[in-house]
Amino acid sequence: MKNPKSFCVWRKILDIRESIWPHFFVQIGDESITNAWEDNWLPIGPLSHRLSYRSIHRIGFNANSYVMGVVNNLDGCWPPDWNSSVPNLSTFNIPQIQSDACDKVLWLNSSNDLVLFVVREIWGSLDGVHxxxxxxxxxxxxxxxxxxxxxxxxxxxxxxxxxxx
Structure with missing residues (x-):
């Protein structure tokens, strides 16, 4: 039997999801864990907010594609359909794979600094200092x-x- 209290916790987490999502950023390293469509790895935000899933599938990707797979298949330039759909996309370079560094999740704190994702830092920026x-x-x-x-x-x-x- 599942604990009904755990449902309340998850419901509260899902309720604040939209307000904390803009604070998450991904610093690209080897691009092995970053989702190409849902994660915030470009300065314009997640690609899923700008492109339809139809245009993603038309190029040969799916919703579970990682940045590494997208970068390897794009051959250094954005698809023309995406450039016409997403303003300023062509101004952003496709990131280079850095095999010696891992992808890092960063948090935009209350003073607009990107810091490493640490629960203590996030709690401090959400709850404040007492x-x-x-x-x-x-x-x-x-x-x-x-x-x-x-x-x-x-x-x-x-x-x-x-x-x-």
């Missing part, structure tokens, strides 16, 4: 039981609801 409170060592300490510490933390933050009868 001051450290003086009581944190009383709640989170070495040897604490995480469930108890979490409950205590909630009590300190939100107060304990007493019944008034």
């Amino acid at each position: 001051a450290t409170v003086d009581w944190h060592k009383h709640v989170w300490f070495k040897g604490c039981i995480p469930k108890h510490s979490f409950c205590m933390w909630l009590v300190v933050i939100f107060g304990f609801p007493f019944r008034t009868v």
Whole structure:
């Protein structure tokens, strides 16, 4: 039986997908893991936002093609159909394969800097920076039981609801 709470988590992640997608960028290396159509590897954004899947299939690719396969098959120039469909596409050079470097996922943080994709960095840019409170060592300490510490933390933050009868 599947946990119904996991569905709520995934639903919330999918809800914020459109707002965080513009923050993801891919720095091309060996082009082995970057999807040519859905990943943000060109300055104009993902090609799937500019080209129809029909035009992608017409050239001989599919939705699962990697940048490496596209680069190897294009022979250094963009197809004429794509140049007419996507303004300024011809101004972007087709990237060269760098076999000594891997593709890297980057994050555009709140100060408009591209940084390596690290959960701590992303959480900081989404949630903001908060001051450290003086009581944190009383709640989170070495040897604490995480469930108890979490409950205590909630009590300190939100107060304990007493019944008034």
